[in-house]
Amino acid sequence: MKVAVEGCCHGALDAIYKQIRTLENKNNYKVDLLLICGDFQAIRNHRDLQCMAVPQKYRQLGDFHKYYTGESTAPVLTIVIGGNHEASNYFWELYHGGWLAPNIYFLGHAGCVQVNGLRIAGASGIFKDNHFHLGHHERMPYDNGSMRSIYHIREYNIRRLSLLSQPDIFLSHDWPQSIERYGDVQGLLRRKPFFRHDINTGNLGSPPLMGLLQTLRPNWWFSAHLHVRFEATVQHGRADQVLEEQSIPPAVPTNPDEIAILDDESDGTPIPPPEGPLPHGVPPEQTPDVPQNPDEIILDDEEQNVAPPPRPETPPSKTTFVALDKCLPRRDFLEIVDIPISSDASPPATPKGNARPILTYDPEWLAITRAFHPYFSDTRHQATYPDEATARARVSEEITWVEENIVSQVPEDNKSPLSVEERQTFVRTAPGPGSEGSAKFHQPPWYTNPQTVAFCDMLGIENKINPPPGAGN
Template structure:
């Protein structure tokens, strides 16, 4: 199966699918699945924009609403996780996973599904120590603090993921902390010199994601967030220095031809500014994309430009770096005991934001395309730990790993007897919950109501649990 992997999308679905079509045409192959590693920005209307953490003057609806409305359809089955610039209200509607739009599936706050037998797991959001041990307490209307904390990964979700057996692929928005030491670190710092302080202090990346990488040892790990392409090979049982020393160049890399490079040089619709902005964010976040202002967006006064002084406590991207070329590559399967890590850039011309990998699936892909199915083990984990899902600020005390495993083993039997292996489309059917994109301007700061999502209701019924996320009003 040919899988296209993208870093940050930032709402540029048209550009992404156009590039995939160009790759297919020039290389005479068919891409079976697209994976997007966060900052997807599933914005349905102007109200959703007010639930996304980016400066007001950079809020724009992007391409997603056309796919949500079925005016366009994703030409390739698309699997996404959430990042730190999302319409958090819509992502929360589908916390357990679900179709954001026809043919576009969200893995949820954490999740694992199978695509033709290939197990793909992932975690949405980024790490913040201040919120890691809290419950999922954020609710509409979000205040400025909740807008940011809503996309912070929680210990509860990491515990669920830690109970999985080895997945084939793991997706995260954040980099696992320390993964940069398992690749060409000198080369990374030559391109992104401002990473140095955070690397030295251990602030670059997510500690829980590295814990999951070491525990689960997936064959491949894909990430985004830092807007740079980076490869690493984590050899389990070796130190980072030994792993980096034994790393070898990939002989199977495909160099992009000149015509495709020319295609990538063209601007994408409204995106004509490759520069990035740094959020004045207490969480020390990485930048968001900075497209040209959209004349249809909510008119607001310009906000002050971010300070250009160097802050040793935040990650600042080097905006003077010339853009790199996107590439495609065919990678050999990971050796035993090795996780191949690949981070990619954001969707902009001349950026290394997308690559294609060939992966053998247990079930061959038919002409009708890949099939997404629930992973029985993940269903058992979700059912077993559902009582510990907290929607208040205080997280219920989590069970020990040993206790959690016993709970999961018990639910495995229930899943085997009552659910088995099911196609996701047989249970969850895409349904519009928010209205069509609003044509009129809305008052700045106005947020939407919350909606009960039928897909979340269907997932809860499947497991025989209560919908804690968005239950119907009594």
């Protein structure tokens, strides 16, 4: 399967699809699937813009609304995750995943699906220690704080993802913490010298994502966020890779490419000097007051306590990590990779002879969703989680439920009972642009999304995301 992977979208869907067409015509192949690693900006109208945490000058409609209203059609099945510059109100509507527009699927705040049997898992948002252990307490209309905290990843979702068996692909917006140790650090710093301080202090990337990488060991891991192409290889099942000592060029003051949102990047508290040894191959920082990279979040000592959950021993394997840039001319924002799939998972050919990729739910993820639903919190307080053994036992029980109540069903049309299209159908919940009137610069109302209702009904769980009026909330 030919899979196109894109870094930060920033609403530039037309340019991304155009680049795919250019590559297809130049190389005489057909791209089967597009994956987008965040900052997608699913903005339906001007009111959605008021829910996006960026300075006013960056609040632009972009291209997505054309695909939402049907003016344009996505030419390839597209799966996206969220970043830190999103219209978070629409992503919240589809917390469990769903169609943002025809042929464009949001993986959810966390999720796992299959395309022709290829398992694709992912996590939306970025890491911020202040909010990691909280519940999903944000409510519309968002204030300045909740407009940012809503896209900060929660422990709830990291724990759910850690229960998956090995996926083929994992998508994240953040980089896993210290992933640069497994690639060309010198080359990275030649292009992005303002990363120096974060690398020296071990603060480049997300600690829980590195825990997931070490636990899940996917074949591929794709990220964005830092607006640079970077490749690394993590070898599993062997001693830590020993990297050569590398001299680090001097830092420069700021990242010229990034959208700076100061109150998202710092709480105003001084950063203590790092304790313990620095990552191998990186010399100590001589000037600890180097300006922060505005593209990255600040971590503190507590974040180092986020340890990966225990996992059974598995044979040696490797994860190929690729981070990509944002969609701009002469940037490395798109990568085409060939990923083999089982012939048993290939979809039937269409009348024209072209195989159309089939998106299906992942049974294991459905079981995890059911097993962990009792721990979902819609307040700041997060209930205590079960221990690892108990959690896995509950997932095993729920796998039986999924097998009996979903997988074993035989649809009349002979399609897979796990087909996403059979369970969730795209429905416009908000109007397109041009209908906002005098409310153009006000946040929109919240909507009950029928796709979330359908997903919860399928699993027999309560819709805690956006229940219809009078449904108990």
